[in-house]
Amino acid sequence: MFGNKAINPQKYFTIVTYGCQMNEHDSEKMTGILESMGYTWTDNKEEADLILYNTCCVRKHAEERVYGNIGMLKDLKQRKPDVILGVCGCMMQQKGVAQEMKKRFPFIDLIFGTFNLHNLPKLLEEVSEKKETVIEILDDQGRIYEDVPVKRKKGVSAWVTIMYGCNNFCSYCIVPYVRGRERSRHPDNIIKEVEKLGREGVKEIILLGQNVNSYGKDLEGKITFSRLLRKLDQIENIKRIRFMTSHPKDLSEDLILTIRDCQRVCNQLHLPIQSGSSNILKKMNRNYTREEYLNLVRRIRKEIPDIGLSTDIIVGFPGETDKDFSDTVDLIKQVKFDSAFMFAYSKRTGTPAARMGEQIDEETKKRRLEQLIKIQNAISKEKNMLLKNKTVEVLVEGLSKNNKNVLTGRTDTGKIVNFTSDVSLDKLYGKIVKVRITHPKSWSLTGEMISAQ
Ligand code: 5AD
Numbered sequence: 001m002f003g004n005k006a007i008n009p010q011k012y013f014t015i016v017t018y019g020c021q022m023n024e025h026d027s028e029k030m031t032g033i034l035e036s037m038g039y040t041w042t043d044n045k046e047e048a049d050l051i052l053y054n055t056c057c058v059r060k061h062a063e064e065r066v067y068g069n070i071g072m073l074k075d076l077k078q079r080k081p082d083v084i085l086g087v088c089g090c091m092m093q094q095k096g097v098a099q100e101m102k103k104r105f106p107f108i109d110l111i112f113g114t115f116n117l118h119n120l121p122k123l124l125e126e127v128s129e130k131k132e133t134v135i136e137i138l139d140d141q142g143r144i145y146e147d148v149p150v151k152r153k154k155g156v157s158a159w160v161t162i163m164y165g166c167n168n169f170c171s172y173c174i175v176p177y178v179r180g181r182e183r184s185r186h187p188d189n190i191i192k193e194v195e196k197l198g199r200e201g202v203k204e205i206i207l208l209g210q211n212v213n214s215y216g217k218d219l220e221g222k223i224t225f226s227r228l229l230r231k232l233d234q235i236e237n238i239k240r241i242r243f244m245t246s247h248p249k250d251l252s253e254d255l256i257l258t259i260r261d262c263q264r265v266c267n268q269l270h271l272p273i274q275s276g277s278s279n280i281l282k283k284m285n286r287n288y289t290r291e292e293y294l295n296l297v298r299r300i301r302k303e304i305p306d307i308g309l310s311t312d313i314i315v316g317f318p319g320e321t322d323k324d325f326s327d328t329v330d331l332i333k334q335v336k337f338d339s340a341f342m343f344a345y346s347k348r349t350g351t352p353a354a355r356m357g358e359q360i361d362e363e364t365k366k367r368r369l370e371q372l373i374k375i376q377n378a379i380s381k382e383k384n385m386l387l388k389n390k391t392v393e394v395l396v397e398g399l400s401k402n403n404k405n406v407l408t409g410r411t412d413t414g415k416i417v418n419f420t421s422d423v424s425l426d427k428l429y430g431k432i433v434k435v436r437i438t439h440p441k442s443w444s445l446t447g448e449m450i451s452a453q
């Protein structure tokens with residue numbers, strides 16, 4: 001389907017991506033497809049013959065940015081009428097959004113959803129033949145396309161999708177409506193992909209899925225996420241395996257033991273709690289209570305005491321009282337997560353929570369969010385302080401964004417470490433080195449390299 005059918009080797013393209021790693025990885029796939037058609041990547045929109053916006057709709061803020069930025073393209077299209085403008089991704093998959101886009105921004109050439117990015121060559125052909133905006137939004141077809149070329153950003157780490165979609169329907173979340181039902185990739189295809197990445201020099205794999213713990217439930221045979229991890233753990237050239245996201249209701253004892261026992265599987269877990277109040281968790285349709293979550297954390301820490309634990313939290317869910325919020329504050333103080341992504345609840349049309357009464361005013365949401373972030377930052381700092389003067393193992397990923405004389409990488413537990421070294425990056429890139437931590441902060445650690453392994 002994706003031969004080297006070069007349509008024009010001189011054509012340039014760029015993709016602007018919003019949202020999560022899933023979207024970033026979809027953009028890597030579209031990059032692979034476009035390069036196989038003879039397009040070349042450019043960072044410069046003025047130079048591009050094709051500009052794609054890969055959108056996100058998980059929160060309103062992401063959508064507003066998309067509308068704002070696409071609006072600004074009108075001027076570019078007037079100056080360069082031949083440039084092809086395309087909008088795709090989760091936002092387009094929502095009811096009525098594609099039509100609204102077309103109405104508001106008639107200069108857009110192409111609109112497509114999350115289920116048909118493999119169709120990009122055909123869609124671009126249609127654009128060149130038609131004067132009108134080409135729209136193709138498909139419903140969940142349940143198919144997985146294995147032969148899509150992927151062009152990853154060159155690096156030590158690579159994302160590998162193990163499953164698509166979500167069946168959980170948390171009451172606030174739009175994802176199940178725009179990404180469809182759970183579909184697991186066949187384990188043989190995942191293993192082949194990881195082996196190939198290992199041969200190409202990738203050192204770390206990040207497995208992606210909305211809820212990796214239900215991997216395999218839709219496949220024949222006895223494959224589970226733990227079994228998949230144990231198989232991937234055998235692949236020689238890969239040094240580290242991470243994964244996200246884990247739903248607490250599906251996290252098995254077997255998985256805890258697998259993380260503990262597998263040498264390459266990192267001691268890191270992203271385990272979204274969303275709220276510390278059982279009352280709110282029920283309304284969120286999360287299927288666990290505060291006590292069950294706390295028990296789960298206890299079980300995990302019993303087997304893997306030094307696990308790096310992160311979470312997602314939403315404040316201001318409909319009906320959240322001061323008491324519910326203080327339950328969340330109390331929970332984060334008890335658990336002491338290494339880090340947390342914290343959000344104000346954002347009303348998503350079409351989800352059950354959007355229709356609930358007792359919506360919380362923006363002022364209260366903002367106040368609660370600020371309070372929570374402040375407390376969590378102090379906890380993150382306190383946890384990182386435990387590493388002061390300790391030696392940690394860091395997989396070297398590149399140069400620090402802020403200081404080009406400083407190298408950067410991550411610990412096994414997922415913490416970012418920026419460190420000085422007498423040895424240059426080209427000698428250390430992709431290696432695991434020992435670093436002594438000198439200055440722990442809330443979001444990263446600073447240190448100096450002691451030795452390269
Ligand atoms: N409002 C705020 N945060 C949300 N998330 C998902 N939906 C919403 C929403 N409507 C958060 C959850 C999820 C993370 C990826 O985004 O915390 O875990």
Ligand code: SF4
Binds near residue numbers: 169170174176
């Ligand atoms: Fe959304 Fe819940 Fe599915 Fe995560 S598990 S993608 S929060 S519905």
